[in-house]
Amino acid sequence: MCSAAIVALASTVVSAAGELPQAPAAAARLIAAIAPPADTVAPDVLASETAVPNIAAPDYIIADDDVVAPRPAQLTTLVAQTMTAAPTAYGDRECLARAVYFEARGEPLEGQLAVAQVILNRVASGRFASTVCGVVNQHGQFSFDRSRTPADGRDWRTAKAIAAIAATAAWDAVAPRATAFHATRVAVGWASMHKVGTIGNHVFYR
Secondary structure: OOHHHHHHHHHHHHHHOOOOOOHHHHHHHHHHHHOOOOOOOOHHHHHHHHOOOOOOOOOOOEOOOOEEOOOHHHHHHHHHHHHHOOOOOOOHHHHHHHHHHHHHOOOOHHHHHHHHHHHHHHHHHOOOOOOHHHHHOOOOOOOOOOOOOOOOOHHHHHHHHHHHHHHOOOOOOOOOOOOEEEEOOOOOOOOOOOEEEEEOOEEEEO
16 A cells, blocks of 8 residues: 555544544554555565575586486485385386396496486387387397396395386486497497497497
8 A cells, every 4th residue: 555545544544533633643653653664575575576496406417528427416315215115126127127237236326227227218219129028138139147136135126226216217317318338348330329428337329
């Protein structure tokens, strides 16, 4: 309400109380008591005009040298939380966990997750088998012996956690849209594929 309107209202109220000649002076005192200073800004307006949006930082960074560098601390926390939940591994989830275990155990968590995401990207691409187990067991695609059994220890629990995180898309892609990878010690002729980046001892392509 503007000051003029407050003056009029206050004068009316005081005058109605007794048609007193000092009504304008009383109204002025009433205005001083109820009207905010001219330079006062309502808290809700101030907050809306000065609030700074909370912009989340990216979950991963691809450096100029093509080395993928996600934030390990955050993924470490997520893996630890998932391990605590003791995710089960059967069917496609078991195939995914086994591939992570045999292809990438001992690698950085980001590298293990990237391997799992490569398999899921293949399933989604339509150019490979339509299931995780189909992709993992496809002839000539992965180097590990399918008949081997993972040792029941921390590496296997980590692989199961990574598989659960990848399968539920609980973490962003660390090697976006990658559908292939190889060990850095191996030379390959994938000239037609785009190099996404290197994580640990693996190079990823799409």
